[in-house]
Amino acid sequence: MSRLKSAVRLLSLATEPREGFLRAARLGAQGVEIDASNGLKPRELSSTGRRELRTVAAGYQLKIAAVRAPLKRGLVCPEGMEARLEFLEAAIGLAVDIGAKVVVIEAGQVPDKPESSGGRALSASLAHLAPVAEKCGVAIALVTGLESAEVLVAALASYPAEVMGAALDPANWMVHGFDPCQELEHLAGRVRHVHARDARRSSPSRAALDIPLGEGDVPWPVLLAHLSVFGYEGYITIEDASSEPQAEAMAAAMPVLRNWLAAGRGM
Numbered sequence: 001m002s003r004l005k006s007a008v009r010l011l012s013l014a015t016e017p018r019e020g021f022l023r024a025a026r027l028g029a030q031g032v033e034i035d036a037s038n039g040l041k042p043r044e045l046s047s048t049g050r051r052e053l054r055t056v057a058a059g060y061q062l063k064i065a066a067v068r069a070p071l072k073r074g075l076v077c078p079e080g081m082e083a084r085l086e087f088l089e090a091a092i093g094l095a096v097d098i099g100a101k102v103v104v105i106e107a108g109q110v111p112d113k114p115e116s117s118g119g120r121a122l123s124a125s126l127a128h129l130a131p132v133a134e135k136c137g138v139a140i141a142l143v144t145g146l147e148s149a150e151v152l153v154a155a156l157a158s159y160p161a162e163v164m165g166a167a168l169d170p171a172n173w174m175v176h177g178f179d180p181c182q183e184l185e186h187l188a189g190r191v192r193h194v195h196a197r198d199a200r201r202s203s204p205s206r207a208a209l210d211i212p213l214g215e216g217d218v219p220w221p222v223l224l225a226h227l228s229v230f231g232y233e234g235y236i237t238i239e240d241a242s243s244e245p246q247a248e249a250m251a252a253a254m255p256v257l258r259n260w261l262a263a264g265r266g267m
Contacts, residue, residue: 004224004232004261007031007065009195009239012250017053021060023247027254031065032057033104033193033237042090050097057098065235066102066141066167066193067095074108075125076118085128092129096136102193102234103138104167109146110155122155126164134163141165141192145172149186156190165192168227170218171199171209180218184226191227194236196220196257209241213253224264236261 008029010020017040024032036042040053057064069091071084088105095103111119126140133140144152144166156164168191170180184191198216199209214220224236238253240246 004228004264005030005063005065005235006254006257006261007033007063007235007237008250008254009033009035009068009237011035011037012238012240012242012245013247014245018056021056021062023250024062025060027251028258029062029254031063031235031237033066033068033235033239034064034098034100035068035070036087036091036094037070040094042087042094045094047097050094054098064098064100065237066104067091067098067100068104071106071108074106075122076108076111078117078121081121081125085125088129089132092132092136092138095138101138102141102167103133104141104143104193106143110142110151112147112151114155119155126155126159130159130163134160139163139165139192141167143167143169143172143195144183144187145169145176145178148178149183153186153190161189161192165190167193167195169195169197170220170223171195171197171211171216174199174201174216174218175209181222181226184223184230188230191230191232191234193234194227194232196236196238196253197241212249213238214256221260221263224260228264 006029008024010032013023014020069088091103113119129140166187173180173183198211198213198218201217238250238257240249
């Protein structure tokens, strides 16, 4: 029986966290993904603010599924890496304080040549972050889509799956020419988090990703079944491609996701 859980990205619901929690609860979500940005930047959020965030979430019977740590230059660009690593360490600390077990990172396209400049930068970054995450009991999850799962798994091979894994984004794979089902086979036990949105098979673009959940080409019921077989029991997080809140789109997407999850539990 499937044990997958529903979640929603808070920033896709509202810019103000309290309003986002309220809307997530009204949608029937079980968890939320929080962006470590705006008013929730790790260095700006006090201990009191962190406790309040956790209390508000609990008041709505919501778990904090993950902390997303946005990076402008990823982990494959050597310039300015020290500041990004400091930010990610702070994001891991934030995750610990608010009860999240996963930190989601968009690392940039993982180079297929580890000896390249980008490959060395990524390797050094992961080597720096892995012991921090492991000590804190938090998993690092790199967003999929720009490279094949085989390339991503090779980059993570030196680390335990519980520490370094993937934030599965099948829609991102699809618009970059990959078959999500085939790619997922390579990831298996490396999946630490999942983003649920839809897409059309076409060139990468906002239009290709601006598709209501369930109306695109991503084979979500098949993917969810595979995730259950692989033993994944985490969150499936709906989100929107826009950087602005899309509360109506999330309200339409949640029933679709919940129906898929319910069907999986009945199998």
